[in-house]
Amino acid sequence: MTPNRDARVFQIALNGPVMPELLRDDAEVIVGDGWRRTVTPSSPWAAENEVLFSNLGDAASDAEIDAEIDRYHRIGRPMRWCVYPWDRPVDLGQRLLARGASQAEVWALIAENDLPLRMVDGVEVEPVTSSTSEAFSTYMDQMITRWGYPADEAEFRRARYARLIDAEQPTLMLFLGRYRGEPAGGGACFLRHDHAYFTGDFVRVGYEARGLLQSLHAARHQAMSAMGLRWATGHGRLSGTAQWVRRFGWKVVFEYQIYQLEPPTVGR
Amino acid sequence: MDLRDDLRAYIQKEIFKGRVPAAFDDDFDLIESGFVDSLSTMNLIMHLEQVHGVEFGINDIVPQNLKSVTALVGLLESRRG
Numbered sequence: 612m613t614p615n616r617d618a619r620v621f622q623i624a625l626n627g628p629v630m631p632e633l634l635r636d637d638a639e640v641i642v643g644d645g646w647r648r649t650v651t652p653s654s655p656w657a658a659e660n661e662v663l664f665s666n667l668g669d670a671a672s673d674a675e676i677d678a679e680i681d682r683y684h685r686i687g688r689p690m691r692w693c694v695y696p697w698d699r700p701v702d703l704g705q706r707l708l709a710r711g712a713s714q715a716e717v718w719a720l721i722a723e724n725d726l727p728l729r730m731v732d733g734v735e736v737e738p739v740t741s742s743t744s745e746a747f748s749t750y751m752d753q754m755i756t757r758w759g760y761p762a763d764e765a766e767f768r769r770a771r772y773a774r775l776i777d778a779e780q781p782t783l784m785l786f787l788g789r790y791r792g793e794p795a796g797g798g799a800c801f802l803r804h805d806h807a808y809f810t811g812d813f814v815r816v817g818y819e820a821r822g823l824l825q826s827l828h829a830a831r832h833q834a835m836s837a838m839g840l841r842w843a844t845g846h847g848r849l850s851g852t853a854q855w856v857r858r859f860g861w862k863v864v865f866e867y868q869i870y871q872l873e874p875p876t877v878g879r
Numbered sequence: 880m881d882l883r884d885d886l887r888a889y890i891q892k893e894i895f896k897g898r899v900p901a902a903f904d905d906d907f908d909l910i911e912s913g914f915v916d917s918l919s920t921m922n923l924i925m926h927l928e929q930v931h932g933v934e935f936g937i938n939d940i941v942p943q944n945l946k947s948v949t950a951l952v953g954l955l956e957s958r959r960g
Contacts (some may be wrong), residue, residue, distance in 0.1 A: 817913070
C-alpha cells in the first residue's frame, strides 16, 4: 500500500460509524477539539448516546471523565464510549470499567468491493428498493426482532429507513436474504462518495451456518462495485460477525473497545 | 489419530457435547439437523486450521463443505493439495 492509500483506508474505516442519517430530531452532536459526542435525550439506544471520539490528555482527571458520563446520566440514558489504541489517558478503558462499564472488543475492517466473494447455494439476496414493498416490512420486522429494539427505537427506525431508501438519491440500501425462499437475514449499506459502510447484519435464529452472512456480503459488494464505490468498511464485534467478515477477505485496520455504562437507578 | 477419527471425536465432544444422536454417521447433516450455529462453526474452522495446518480460502467456508464428516474430509484433502 502507498502512504496515501493507507491514510485513505484509515480515514474511511475510522469515520465509518459516523451516520448523520440515523440521528433523531432531538439529537445534539457536539464536535470540536478532537471530540465527537452524540446526545439524544429521546433515545434509549446507547449508540445514539455516545462518545465516538474523545481527546482527553495523559493527565486527565477522574472529574473530567465523570463530567462526560454525567452528560448522559443527566438524561437518564445508557451511554457508550469508544476507546481507540491511540486514546489518552492510556488507562481510559480501565477507568471506565472501574465505573461499572461493560466492554466489547471491536474491529474496524475494510475491503475493496471487487472482492471475489461468492453467493452461497440456497441463498438469494434481494435489494429492498421501496418502503412500500413486502420486502421492506419483512426486513424491518426481522431486524427489530433480531436486535430486540425497544418499541420507540423500532418505530423510529421504520420511519427513518423508509425515508432514506425512498429518497431521490438514497444514502441507505437494504438487502434481504432468503434461504430456500424463507426470509432469513439482512444487511444494510450507507453510501458515501467512494465507499460504503456495511452495517446491521443479522441472521435469523435457526438460519445460522447456512451462508446467509457470506451471501449478504457478496451481494452488497457486487451492488457497490456496480455503483463505482471502491471500498467497503464496517465495524464488527469479536463476539459477533467480525471474525467471519475477516474470513470473507476483509482486513483489520485497527482494533478498539466500546464501553457501555447504564444510567444510575433511582435511589442508588 | 487420522483425519476422519479426529473429526468424529471433535464433533462428538464439541458439537454434540457428548449426546451423540443415534443417526450420527459420516454423512449426518450437522447443519440441517440444527446442531451447528455461527459460533460452533467458527470454532470448528479454527480447530481444523490449528490441528491440521490448513488455510482456507474466502469461499471455502460454506455449508456444502462443512455439513458432514465426509464433506469436511473432502474440504481438508482439497486444501492439502
